[in-house]
Amino acid sequence: MIEISDLIYTWQNHERPTLQIKQLQIGDGEKVFLHGPSGSGKSTLLGLLAGITPIQQGSIKVLEQSLEKLSSAKRDRFRADHIGTIFQNFNLLPYLSPLENVTLGCEFSPKRRQKACAERNNVTAQAHHLLNALGLDGSLLSRSVSALSIGQQQRVAAARAFIGQPEVIIADEPTSALDADTREAFITTLFEQAKKYQATVIFVSHDKSLSHLFDRKISLPSINEANL
């Protein structure tokens, strides 16, 4: 599913590489907890996996596609079709409703739109279903997203990531603004959805108390140590 080999990434004006990963494989449906000290390159790795950041050296294959062989536009298309993302600040559009934010997840991908329509009759019905499954109260679905609590916004961001069944879900500290109980409950709900769609989940967090919920932990060493 995901295969990394001989990956080296150095940010501009940095003397040393931020990331050096010799070999790493992540299987279909695996739920991975990615941790490591601040600055060890967790977000950099997610950016490379999601095709947001171009690969400088080495290879990343996602679903048999070598990302380094794709142009920037093709990586954008690949991400839209196959990768759902949930970021720390959620990146929701504040002037749209939860339903509209979730259907946006299909806006740039006819493939995901088709899959969402195959599950329910149309994309809005599937957005409705996912928001319900992720625990967002029905009375909030058409309100402005800016009026929602952080926990509610997080559910909207997760539903947007899952709509149209992307094979990979990438989450960068999506629970950092929540209290401990809510965090664990959110991850459990996230996994229920992931299991349903057999999605692979790569989840970055500083909170190691969450790691027992995952199939596997991957630690990135600090920039001064040898990498994977």
Ligand SMILES: Nc1ncnc2c1ncn2[C@@H]1O[C@H](COP(=O)(O)OP(=O)(O)OP(=O)(O)O)[C@@H](O)[C@H]1O
């Ligand atoms: N856009 C960028 N331009 C230049 N350097 C960057 C950029 N993004 C990250 N870096 C550098 O890369 C290194 C790793 O950053 P990254 O955000 O990937 O680490 P992280 O492990 O996710 O950190 P944290 O746990 O603090 O979020 C840092 O030294 C950072 O300054």
